[in-house]
Amino acid sequence: DSGVTQTPKHLITATGQRVTLRCSPRSGDLSVYWYQQSLDQGLQFLIHYYNGEERAKGNILERFSAQQFPDLHSELNLSSLELGDSALYFCASSRGGEGTDTQYFGPGTRLTVL
Amino acid sequence: AQSVTQPDIHITVSEGASLELRCNYSYGATPYLFWYVQSPGQGLQLLLKYFSGDTLVQGIKGFEAEFKRSQSSFNLRKPSVHWSDAAEYFCEVRSQGNLIFGKGTKLSVKP
Numbered sequence: 001d002s003g004v005t006q007t008p009k010h011l012i013t014a015t016g017q018r019v020t021l022r023c024s025p026r027s028g029d030l031s032v033y034w035y036q037q038s039l040d041q042g043l044q045f046l047i048h049y050y051n052g053e054e055r056a057k058g059n060i061l062e063r064f065s066a067q068q069f070p071d072l073h074s075e076l077n078l079s080s081l082e083l084g085d086s087a088l089y090f091c092a093s094s095r096g097g098e099g100t101d102t103q104y105f106g107p108g109t110r111l112t113v114l
Numbered sequence: 115a116q117s118v119t120q121p122d123i124h125i126t127v128s129e130g131a132s133l134e135l136r137c138n139y140s141y142g143a144t145p146y147l148f149w150y151v152q153s154p155g156q157g158l159q160l161l162l163k164y165f166s167g168d169t170l171v172q173g174i175k176g177f178e179a180e181f182k183r184s185q186s187s188f189n190l191r192k193p194s195v196h197w198s199d200a201a202e203y204f205c206e207v208r209s210q211g212n213l214i215f216g217k218g219t220k221l222s223v224k225p
Contacts, residue, residue: 002157033213043158043204043215056211090157099146099208100165105157 003027004093004106012112018079021109025072025093031055032074033094033103034066038087049074050097078111086113116141118207120216127195128224135190135219137205145209147188149179152202152218161203164188175199197223 003026013019025032034046036059045058049068060066063081068074078085088108094101117140127133139145146165150158162173169181179190188205200223205216 042217045213058213102160102163107157
């Protein structure tokens with residue numbers, strides 16, 4: 001158990017809908033990272049927040065957005081969902097915001113878009 | 115463009131045999147390098163990382179990796195594989211806010 005929690009574990013929805021994925025970092029960690037894992041694209045970095053501020057952006061679509069709240073939990077919002085958005089979404093947390101920090105991964109949220 | 119390549123999609127080794135998983139990267143400067151393991155239905159777990167200094171790094175579960183600048187490689191090794199090592203392994207490269215993962219190598223272990 002990494003100490004990172006993600007809810008829900010599974011999510012099934014329809015095309016065009018909007019969903020919110022939630023991540024609670026390990027106690028004391030200030031950074032949250034979001035990733036998308038799919039069979040065709042592999043593991044893709046989406047976005048990094050550090051202490052409430054966006055620190056880095058990866059391959060995040062404009063239909064996706066994220067935020068980190070004052071209690072340091074984070075939410076990833078996915079809108080206008082398409083079939084291709086079906087994937088496993090992971091969050092990870094780290095103590096600081098540097099590239100050398102160890103990331104601890106949550107168990108993931110499996111999103112299925114029908 | 116920056117890239118990370120894990121050339122082997124799937125490797126099968128016998129229990130007790132040695133293992134080497136390959137990772138090559140294309141970056142302008144020496145990046146930070148990581149290896150992770152992912153068991154089915156679980157998140158990634160860090161095995162080891164390299165930033166600078168000694169090019170041979172030791173990790174958890176008996177794994178080690180060697181950074182070779184001339185070959186832009188960071189290969190993961192284990193002298194004797196256990197059945198519990200069956201999983202998928204990912205190489206990650208970080209540089210200047212970019213985090214890029216390889217496509218992964220799935221390891222199967224024969225009894």
